[in-house]
Amino acid sequence: MTKKLQLPLQTMNLVVGFMVWVIISSLLPFIQEDITIPPERIALLTAIPVILGSVLRIPLGYFANLIGARLVFLVSFILLLFPVYFISEASSYTELVIGGLFLGIGGAVFSVGVTSLPKYYPKERHGFVNGIYGAGNIGTAVSTFAAPVIATQIGWEATVKLYLVLLLVFAALNFLFGDRKETRVKTPIISQIKGVYKNEKLWLFSLFYFITFGSFVAFTVYLPNFLVTEFNLSSVDAGMRTAGFIAVATFMRPVGGFLADKFDSFKLLIGVFTVYTAAAVLLAFSPSIVLYTVGTLTIALSAGVGNGVVFKLVPMYFQKQAGIVNGIVSMMGGLGGFFPPLILSMVYGLTGQYAIGFMLLSQVALASLVLVVWMFYQNKIQLQADVFRSTAQGVMVTKTDGSIIAVNKAFTDLTGFEENEILGKTPAELKSGKQPPEFYSTMWQHIHEKGSWEGEIWNKRKDGELYLQWLTISAVQNDAGEQERYVASFSDITEYRSVQ
Structure with missing residues (x-):
């Protein structure tokens, strides 16, 4: 009362x-x-x-x-x-x-x-x-x-x-x-x-x-x-x-x-x-x-x-x-x-x-x-x-030339790369070598035509361990309609796939 x-x-x-x-x-x-x-x-x-x-x-x-x-x-x-x-x-x-x-x-x-x-x-x-x-x-x-x-x-x-x-x-x-x-x-x-x-x-x-x-x-x-x-x-x-x-x-x-x-x-x-x-x-x-x-x-x-x-x-x-x-x-x-x-x-x-x-x-x-x-x-x-910063998915932002300009904490947790180690480099640092060149050509062709792509892809961590990602890449356009940045978000689905 x-x-x-x-x-x-x-x-x-x-x-x-x-x-x-x-x-x-x-x-x-x-x-x-x-x-x-x-x-x-x-x-x-x-x-x-x-x-x-x-x-x-x-x-x-x-x-x-x-x-x-x-x-x-x-x-x-x-x-x-x-x-x-x-x-x-x-x-x-x-x-x-x-x-x-x-x-x-x-x-x-x-x-x-x-x-x-x-x-x-x-x-x-x-x-x-x-x-x-x-x-x-x-x-x-x-x-x-x-x-x-x-x-x-x-x-x-x-x-x-x-x-x-x-x-x-x-x-x-x-x-x-x-x-x-x-x-x-x-x-x-x-x-x-x-x-x-x-x-x-x-x-x-x-x-x-x-x-x-x-x-x-x-x-x-x-x-x-x-x-x-x-x-x-x-x-x-x-x-x-x-x-x-x-x-x-x-x-x-x-x-x-x-x-x-x-x-x-x-x-x-x-x-x-x-x-x-x-x-x-x-x-x-x-x-x-x-x-x-x-x-x-x-x-x-x-x-x-x-x-x-x-x-x-x-x-x-x-x-x-x-x-x-x-x-x-x-x-x-x-x-x-x-x-x-x-x-x-x-x-x-x-x-x-x-x-x-x-x-x-x-x-x-x-x-x-x-x-x-x-x-x-x-x-x-x-x-x-x-x-x-707080999303559980790894996020990476790149310029059109592929150089990485931003990553979040989840990126570091999933890949092992600290922010200062990866900025300025390209996503090639993460390649596993399991996908053929044609895979990437098809992926980028889809991004340029449709503005985005998503699917499974094998990548590697800093320590060399391979893992399966569910990856989404979206193109960011400027006022002129030109693609000027790419935003990639991904999560580790290795355990999920192994259970299936």
């Missing part, structure tokens, strides 16, 4: 963590009525919680493996009580910055669930499960929508204090219902980092998440104030529109995970970044509120799907180091939410518009699209190489 509770419990933990994470950006219009905040520092203030929320994801992912998700969530919620109360009593910009920094713990808990939950489910469901958990992002929408409404009734200070009650309730729920027997992984953090930091897939996945989750965070913290200042919307209206963006991105996350369980993840990411690039270009032209809404909701849709897909890929390629990799990738996603608001503000300060900033965003998305396409084809090549 306890294991079945972990997905709903940890998902709700993420909802609460993300609700707390965006307290300042959700209530900023109300806070500004009481605390003077220089316009040029607004973006920094809303981005500050993202810093610790990003960096802490690495140790929290590691500790989720080491001591279990129950204790990590419990301690995190207790620690969050202090910055939340501090912010509710803040009276200066500096105090908001200090409190906001430590609100980052709320965003950092993301790496706990994506490390813990896959332990309870088979691999073919990891994408959907992590997608459901990631839907806890809706916590940012809850705060963005509800906090301004509540603040109009009881004030922003009292609204912030309500979060203290929520944190205490969920600390108690984790204490009571968290899994005390979760599987632990005790590999030292340095060893895990050494095992993954040279893997290019780690950094490519980090870039993809930097864009997809980073834009989710960036738009979440930036939209409320941006919509008020750029389009003169009310604080409540801006909050509702931001909540709509968050809801779309959150709903699409489990959809992305589900699709990644069913289809090729790289093809899905190609679609994600194609749509994302087009939407960012639209925003770069400073459209009306209607087109701006279309552009942002399109980004929400593509970013949500992308978020789900990325965390299907992580456990596929990093099973033993899932905790540390989840932490690094999710950290980069958090940092992706820190920089865009600052860049947009800087660009606006220099040019008086946001066009260049959004165009930069489109170019980063376009670069990601190119990299995904590259990974897609590299993955296909790797798959072909894996098949070539």
Whole structure:
């Protein structure tokens, strides 16, 4: 029963963590009525919680493996009580910055669930499960929508204090219902980092998440104030529109995970970044509120799907180091939410518009699209190489002049020739002498006319032992229809023939 509770419990933990994470950006219009905040520092203030929320994801992912998700969530919620109360009593910009920094713990808990939950489910469901958990992002929408409404009734200070009650309730729920027997992984953090930091897939996945989750965070913290200042919307209206963006991105996350369980993840990411690039270009032209809404909701849709897909890929390629990799990738996603608001503000300060900033965003998305396409084809090549290496049949590839250019491990096992001994030589090294010249003439005539040949043939191993092969030779043609390579696959049928 306890294991079945972990997905709903940890998902709700993420909802609460993300609700707390965006307290300042959700209530900023109300806070500004009481605390003077220089316009040029607004973006920094809303981005500050993202810093610790990003960096802490690495140790929290590691500790989720080491001591279990129950204790990590419990301690995190207790620690969050202090910055939340501090912010509710803040009276200066500096105090908001200090409190906001430590609100980052709320965003950092993301790496706990994506490390813990896959332990309870088979691999073919990891994408959907992590997608459901990631839907806890809706916590940012809850705060963005509800906090301004509540603040109009009881004030922003009292609204912030309500979060203290929520944190205490969920600390108690984790204490009571968290899994005390979760599987632990005790590999030292340095060893895990050494095992993954040279893997290019780690950094490519980090870039993809930097864009997809980073834009989710960036738009979440930036939209409320941006919509008020750029389009003169009310604080409540801006909050509702931001909540709509968050809801779309959150709903699409489990959809992305589900699709990644069913289809090729790289093809899905190609679609994600194609749509994302087009939407960012639209925003770069400073459209009306209607087109701006279309552009942002399109980004929400593509970013949500992308978020789900990325965390299907992580456990596929990093099973033993899932905790540390989840932490690094999710950290980069958090940092992706820190920089865009600052860049947009800087660009606006220099040019008086946001066009260049959004165009930069489109170019980063376009670069990601190119990299995904590259990974897609590299993955296909790797798959072909894996098949070539692991097949039980001996495989030999030759040029049209007969020189051998590739062999697999099974070739060495069957013939005794190591790769470095046979490359550059011809299949004549394997001839047994039992077939007459006419046999080979007929065989090659068939290959040239039909494109392939198969049959029994006697060959010899490196030690001179003769054995009977079942041999298949296929011609590989170029775009002009000319034969440019030959692929031979064979197996030893000596014992089979002797039994008959």
